[in-house]
Amino acid sequence: MEVSILPLQRTLDVRSGDNLLEALRTHRIPVSYSCMAGRCGTCRCRIVSGNVLMTGASDTNQPAANGQSVLACQATLIEDCVIEIPEVDEVVVHPSKIMKTTVVGIEDLTHDIKRVRLALSKPFEFSPGQYASLQFTPHHIRPYSMAVTANAEEVEFHIRVVPGGRVTSYVSTELKQGDSVRLSGPLGTAYLRRKTSDSLICIAGGTGLAPILSILRGMAEHGMANPVHVYFGVKSPLDIYGVRWLDELKERLPNLTAHVVVTSSNVQSAYRSGVVTEAVNSDWGSLKGWRAYVAGAPVMVEAASILLRQKGILAEHVYADAFYASGV
Template sequence: MQLLVQPIGQSIDFGVGDNLLDTLRRAAVPISYSCSAGRCGTCRCKIIDGSIEVGGDRADCSTDAVLACQATLTENCTIEIPEPDEIVVHPARVLKGTVDSVEAPAHDVRIVRFRTNRPLSFSPGQFATVQFGRGLERPYSMASVEGDDLLEFHIRIVPGGAVSGHVARTLRRGDTARISGPLGTSYLRRKHDGPIICVGGGTGLAPVQSIVRATLESGNRKPVHLYFGVRSEADLYGAPTLAELHQRYPNLHVQIVVASGSVHAGHRAGLVPDAIAADWPDNHALQHFRGYVCGSPPMVAAVTTALVAQGLDAGRIYADAFFTQPQVVSQPA
């Protein structure tokens, strides 16, 4: 049996029942992966022709994507792996984190920093699962970058939320948590050395902060545009950090967009998609950019539409939608 891998055009022999990720790795095909257990999402690929079995069900070209680690080869098929030149492989790890600090920069946000028993290898923009205790487990994005002394998370306090309620009312310096990861595919594409546009809504600032810091600290001097959208001035946090980054890196351009209420000097009133449309009126203006979008599902959808309308190829927009429902654990909150 034969597996054809696009866009590299490599053909691989396999046996019926072989795992797709194992087959690709044996053939030295460049594909991102981490947990190998169907949680991190990094080994996502698309079926172009034929079919693959996933969890006992048939998946074919009508399926949006499959995770290679969960897919079983059953017949001749063709798959497409995304960006074979942007591969990341971080070993899945479970760490012990000790709370170093808990800050409340806004009424419904806590910044929690952990000192871990060993380093966590991750790409800027990824997230991890944080378990504070039995039944108190949620995914949160790293706001720090690999190599920082502390692992930083921005946690939104959700009314009635068991985990965020624990963070708001109970969590203290010296408490411990179980941190596992990394997870997620909306990470910084390091081989792109052109301009980027990053958009964060609410605690979507966390992965955006990590992405922006990493690209600036790597020496990229192309324009980096960061839009940070909040509901009101009372919900705004992180402005001093963004100002400090701008002072260090003049190629960073920060726009703080406030949806309602009074707006402080230097901030903009309205919605982020409208601000993007106003700043980039030419429908080809963003064609050489890469985009990173993190926030609530409606915000991610609206911003993605705005970016595409201004010329950014949808395939170059990397997005994570933040869900608040406890049952949804595939994306950070």
């Protein structure tokens, strides 16, 4: 049985029943992966022709055919097919880990956003823009994006407290310094692509600023000189945070321009007013040849992604991991 790999123009001899990710790794095809359990999304690829069988994602095996995206770690090869893998030159492999961390800092960034810093018990590798699952107790588990780049000492998360939210209420009222938190990851595909000189646009809503800060910090660490425009949308002036960090990053990224957009304001504000996607639409006629990072509530992420594609950015160059409110 043969599997053709695009854009490498390579054909692999495989057996029916082989796992797609294992087949790629056996034949030394560069592919991103992490958890190998269908959770992180890192090994996503596309079926150009033929069929594979999706296993592990549900109790019932489901076929996936032409044009569908699949997770290689959950795909079983059953016939000749053509598979497209993304951005061969941007492969990241950070083996998924589960580790104990310790709360070393909790502070208020706004009236409803907490900055939580966790000391690491061992090195934790991830790419800027990725996220992790945090288990505060067996009943309080939630994914959050790292707001910093990887280091050997600690990671940082920005957590918005949702009224009535089970997990965030725990973080707000019970979590304290010295508590243990189980961290699992890294997860997500909206990580910094370093091997490009394309202009970048980043759109963040609320605590979606956290992964964008991580991406910008990663750019600074790697000496990237790409022109980059950041649009940070919030509901009111009380929700604005992180401006000091953005200003500091401008010193390290001279081609960075930051736009803070406030949806509603009853007082005179130094920031732009309106909806963040409307600001992007107003500022740019075409973004052809650009790349984009989008983070925030699913509704905003979807609207921004549609807009960016309409402006000319290729769908595969719009990187986004939307967080849903379930279990907050």
